[in-house]
Amino acid sequence: MESTNFFQSLLNTISGTVIDILPIVITLVFFQAIAIRKQIPNVKKLLFGFLLVIIGLSLFILGLEQCVFPIGSEMATQLTNLNFITNGNALEIEEIKSSGIVAPGLYIWTYIFAFLIGFSTTLAEPALIAVAIKAREITTGAISEWGLRLSVALGVAIGVSLGSYRIVTGSPLYIYIISGYVFLLIQIRFAPKEIIPLAFDSGGVTTSTVTVPLLAALGIGLASNVPGRSPLLDGFGLIAFASLFPMITVNAYAMISQFRARRASK
Amino acid sequence: MNSTLKYLLDKIFSAFKDVLPIIIIIAFFQLFVIQKPFPDLPQTLFGVFLVVMGLFIFIMGLESALFPVGEQMALQFAKKGSAFWVIFFGFALGFSTTIAEPALTVIAGKAGQMASDSGVFEEDGIMTLDGYILGLRLTIALSVGLAIALGVLRILKGWPLPFFIISGYVLIILATVFAPPEIIGLAYDSGGITTSTITVPLVTALGLGLASSIRGRNPVLDGFGLIAFASLTPILFVMLFGIFVYGTGA
Numbered sequence: 278m279e280s281t282n283f284f285q286s287l288l289n290t291i292s293g294t295v296i297d298i299l300p301i302v303i304t305l306v307f308f309q310a311i312a313i314r315k316q317i318p319n320v321k322k323l324l325f326g327f328l329l330v331i332i333g334l335s336l337f338i339l340g341l342e343q344c345v346f347p348i349g350s351e352m353a354t355q356l357t358n359l360n361f362i363t364n365g366n367a368l369e370i371e372e373i374k375s376s377g378i379v380a381p382g383l384y385i386w387t388y389i390f391a392f393l394i395g396f397s398t399t400l401a402e403p404a405l406i407a408v409a410i411k412a413r414e415i416t417t418g419a420i421s422e423w424g425l426r427l428s429v430a431l432g433v434a435i436g437v438s439l440g441s442y443r444i445v446t447g448s449p450l451y452i453y454i455i456s457g458y459v460f461l462l463i464q465i466r467f468a469p470k471e472i473i474p475l476a477f478d479s480g481g482v483t484t485s486t487v488t489v490p491l492l493a494a495l496g497i498g499l500a501s502n503v504p505g506r507s508p509l510l511d512g513f514g515l516i517a518f519a520s521l522f523p524m525i526t527v528n529a530y531a532m533i534s535q536f537r538a539r540r541a542s543k
Numbered sequence: 544m545n546s547t548l549k550y551l552l553d554k555i556f557s558a559f560k561d562v563l564p565i566i567i568i569i570a571f572f573q574l575f576v577i578q579k580p581f582p583d584l585p586q587t588l589f590g591v592f593l594v595v596m597g598l599f600i601f602i603m604g605l606e607s608a609l610f611p612v613g614e615q616m617a618l619q620f621a622k623k624g625s626a627f628w629v630i631f632f633g634f635a636l637g638f639s640t641t642i643a644e645p646a647l648t649v650i651a652g653k654a655g656q657m658a659s660d661s662g663v664f665e666e667d668g669i670m671t672l673d674g675y676i677l678g679l680r681l682t683i684a685l686s687v688g689l690a691i692a693l694g695v696l697r698i699l700k701g702w703p704l705p706f707f708i709i710s711g712y713v714l715i716i717l718a719t720v721f722a723p724p725e726i727i728g729l730a731y732d733s734g735g736i737t738t739s740t741i742t743v744p745l746v747t748a749l750g751l752g753l754a755s756s757i758r759g760r761n762p763v764l765d766g767f768g769l770i771a772f773a774s775l776t777p778i779l780f781v782m783l784f785g786i787f788v789y790g791t792g793a
Contacts, residue, residue, distance in 0.1 A: 297648065300639035301741075305612055308620070308632055317612070326608020333601025334645060336593050341649045344590020347583075352569065355577050386576055390568070397564035403557065404743070450728050451719045458712055474768075481738040481774045487561050487594065489646040489736055493653065496728075509661045513654075513728030520735040520774070 286343075290335045298331055341490045349494025350501075356387045357502040377504050381445045387499065388438045394495075395437035395519060398488045399430040405483045412475050419534050420472065428530035429479045429523045436522030437492060440515040444499045447506050450514045457521045464528045472531040480524040484516060492516055558599040562591060601645075605741065614748040621752030626699055633695040633749060637773060638688030640742040642680060647736050651679045654729050661725070663789065670788060679784060686780035687737050690772035691746060697768065698753045698760065704768050711775040718782040726785025733781045734774040746770060 309317050317323060355361065362383040363369040373379050399405060408429075409422040443453060465473055484492070497512035573581050581587060613636070620632050641647065655676035664670050670678075697707060719727060750769040754760040 293648075297643045300635075300642050301609065301613075304632075304635040304639045305616065308616060308628075308635070323608045323612060326604045329600050329604025329607065330609060331604075333597050333599065333604055334643070335597070337597030337601050338645050338648055340590050340593030340595075340597050341645060342652070344587055344594055346649065346653065347590070348565075348569065348587060351582060352572070355579070356572075361577065386572075390572060393568045394565065397568055398561075401560055401564050403560075449724075450731060451716075454731055455716060455719075462709075477771050481735065481743075481770050484735055484739075485561055486644075486646045486740045487565070487598070489739070490649050491565065493650050493732070497653065497657070509657050509725050511728070512657065513732045515732070516735040517728075517731035 287335065287339060290339050291331065294331050294335045294338065298327065298334070302327065337486075341487075345487060345490050346494040349491045350498035352390065353387075353495050353498025354502055356390060357384065357499060362386075373504070379445075379504055381442060384441075384445050384503070387441050387445070391441040391495065391515075392434045392438040394488075394491070396430045396434035398485065398491075399433040399483055399523075400426060402483050402485050402488075404485070405429055405479065408475060408478055408483075412472070415471050415475070416469070416531075416534075419469075419538055420531060424530060424534070425475075425479070425527065428526045429483055432479075432523030432526030433483065433519045435526070436518035436520075437515055439522075440496070440518035441499060443514065443518075444496055444506065444511050445503050447511055450517070454517055454521060457525065461521075461524055461528070464525065464532075467532060468528040469531050469535050472528065476524045476527040476531070479527050480520040483523060484519050488519075489516055492519060554603055555595070555599050558595050558602065561598060562594055566591065602740075609741070610744055613745045617745060617749035618752040621749060622756045626696075629699070629753070630692045630695050633769075634688040634692040636688075636745055636749060637691035637742070638684045640745055641684040641687040641737050643741050644737060644739050646739055647680060647683060647733075650732075650736055651676050651683075654679060658725070658788075663725075675788065678788075679781070682780050682784040683733055683737055683777045686776040687742065687773045690776040691749070691769055694769040694772040695749070695753065697772075698750070698757070701760075704771075707768075708771060708775070711772075711779070715775070715778050715782075718779055721791045722782035722785050723789035723791065725789050726782055730778050730781035730785065733777040737777050738770055738774050742773065743770060746773065 306317070309315060359370050359373060362379070363373070405426055406422075409425040412420045412425045413422050439453070443450065468476070492515040493513065496515040497508045500506040500508040500510075500512035569581070573579065616632075617636070620629050655672050658664070658675055659672045664672060664675070693707075696702075697704070722730065746769050
């Protein structure tokens with residue numbers, strides 16, 4: 278990247294970020310002045326904090342656009358490369374080129390990659406650690422921190438992996454999502470009551486700001502490279518999978534722990 | 544001075560931890576599975592540096608300014624404010640924090656680019672690329688604002704949460720039938736994109752404040768309810784936005 282180019286896009290991003298932050302500033306100042314009718318304490322510290330937010334957010338967005346997104350599409354391109362998936366088998370490549378169809382099984386490394394990215398980024402997610410501690414306290418130890426973290430990470434991993442398979446096959450997203458939610462509704466009837474809000478929480482908060490754009494880029498990249506798929510129609514949906522499946526695995530984990538606790542007490 | 548340095552190093556490391564698993568897995572794949580060097584490695588490493596430094600400065604700014612003030616205001620409103628002001632504050636908080644979410648900024652831009660590549664703006668003539676991106680972000684922010692306002696009203700009135708969640712899903716399924724196929728994936732994704740770095744801590748503070756100031760409420764359940772609403776309404780609203788841009792799919 279040329280340096281003049283870089284500073285040009287940095288300036289553009291900063292001016293965009295200032296506008297994006299403005300609604301929060303207006304909200305805080307307006308409600309402080311009109312409704313609470315008090316002076317904002319520590320104005321200097323607050324202004325400095327907003328300056329940090331603007332600089333940090335601008336660099337971060339630039340990094341997401343110029344690094345995380347390209348990484349996601351680059352991985353999708355490499356993993357769907359015909360030479361790579363057929364191990365350079367010229368006969369197979371010829372067949373795919375003439376028929377325009379690739380057997381979904383050939384993309385096995387794509388599903389493994391999606392699984393590992395989902396699993397590892399979720400396990401490292403700070404927001405999830407907070408939820409896990411809360412879960413242990415509410416259930417007085419019946420749900421362990423590691424048990425919850427592993428089941429959420431497994432849920433995201435299965436979700437993203439299945440979501441990649443869906444993009445490869447081009448089957449409609451709503452069938453997966455709606456049957457997932459129906460399954461979840463049935464599961465909720467049997468899962469321990471106190472875990473349900475946490476199960477829902479783990480669906481929403483566990484995909485971080487870095488993972489979400491990476492998954493979006495991976496999905497769009499897959500849809501652009503797999504023959505017969507369109508990025509506009511098939512590219513999105515991985516994030517929805519990543520939010521749905523942890524709810525199912527967490528409920529399942531809670532049900533298993535409850536079942537084992539009952540058996541132990543008999 | 545020593546403790547400041549330790550604090551800074553701590554923050555940089557935790558920002559780095561967010562990208563570390565991604566780096567490890569990609570390095571593993573390049574070395575052992577794909578067995579080729581990663582294309583454009585220097586530029587990618589520079590990008591990783593931007594992400595880590597940006598995230599570090601951004602989070603530091605949030606924690607030193609936005610979160611303390613926002614959380615304190617959320618608590619104050621929950622304890623003292625009249626119903627009208629709390630609901631209004633909930634709306635403004637949901638709207639403004641969503642507009643600032645970085646993941647939404649980046650993904651909305653990408654979605655706009657893809658719609659533009661498909662040529663929908665040329666056929667249409669009224670919609671432009673910038674209009675689409677701004678429209679998408681405003682739609683999502685508006686839907687989160689309304690979700691928080693409704694969620695606050697629900698906590699104040701003590702209405703049951705499952706009723707709202709289930710009706711939300713029913714509405715989403717109905718909208719899916721009429722929505723154009725180009726928008727469905729993005730719509731379902733938008734629920735997960737919006738509940739992120741800036742929105743979750745502030746909205747959770749509002750939920751906790753409300754639940755603890757009203758007798759007989761469960762902070763875990765009520766705090767959760769707001770986020771659950773905020774991940775449902777964007778799905779519905781983005782599908783309506785899609786119908787507006789592309790027309791109905793059926």
